[in-house]
Amino acid sequence: MESGEDKPRHGFINRYWVLIVIVLWLIAWSARDWLAPAEPEDPPAESGVVLEEESPAVDEEAAREEAAREEAAREEAAREEAAREEAAREEAAREEAAREEAAREEAVREEAVREEAVREEAVEEPVEVEALLTEARETYWREGAAAALTVLEGGLETQAYESRERADILGELGNLQYATGDVEAAMGSWDRALEKLPEGERRAMMAPLRPIYARHHPQGADHLERFR
Template sequence: MESGEDKPRHGFINRYWVLIVIVLWLIAWSARDWLAPAEPEDPPAESGVVLEEEPSAEDQEAAREEAAREEADREEADREEADREEAAREEAAREEAVEEPVEVEALLTEARETYWREGAAAALTVLEGGLETQAYESRERADILGELGNLQHATGDVEAAMGSWDRALEKLPEGERRAMMAPLRPIYSRHHPQGADHLERFR
């Protein structure tokens, strides 16, 4: 049987535990944010940069074909521009030819003598100067151009020589072209991209 002295002690202890529980509850309440589990961080925002997909083999092939077509178009445009410039130069030479036409045989003789006396460069100058005195459509231009081609071929400039011979053939009457074409065939066969077949256009 408990004595009267123990009753107040038990009542005090009960009140003491109630007070402890209240204090612990207050502590827990004030620390609720610290004790709560951390929320997952937001995923990083996607950047505005979009990675391009590597082009497929078909796309790469199409791009190469397009580049090749553009290159061919540029080359064709360059050739056409060169042709226009050449035509403009010839037109200007025709309009500026105000000198009296020289006598062709005398000019050719002078060019040959100059070649043996002063060299190829001086002879070319004689022929080119005489060419400028002739009317653009004159038959005499063909003789001068033919001799000019011969001199260019003798100096090793075969490409320039074939250009001069082509221009000479264009000026010659149809009946005289075959006589000029015969000795040119071996040269065109060796040096022209189309060979001797190129001369067929002058028939």
């Protein structure tokens, strides 16, 4: 049998162990996360976190914007191509017009050369200018202006192109044309006559022409200054 002194000691020890167990349990409970073995991380697909998917409406809006940008780029490229084509057409038209103008000028030059060659071939013995002018005036009074013009034009063809005598015939031709009312043709004949005259003789012819040019020529009498 245990003595009366051992009973209190056993009760104290039992209470002491109960206290130790409680303290250990509290320590273990507070350190449970630290003491627990680390669990492997789950892959993102198995983590349970649901990623937010983009809204289909956002995708459609982005697709529409991209399509609109592409369409605008195509339209801009088409406008630039049309502008280049238009510029090429305009350049081709200018070049064609220049070629046509050059061809016309060449045709005029060739025609002038042919006419001059024909005139030179057909030149007969030059007629006396005074006799020709007298014949033209007499024809005018007898048969009229048309017949007199024919006489002068025929006599003009017998003269060399650079001859001084052409100036007298052209001057008389201009007088006859003016008398018949063809002022523009008359001024053309007078201009040609002034070009043939020597400088010292031009002033004498220009004096009576000034009033006529002042009334009828676009540049007035100032046009005659070019023959000074």
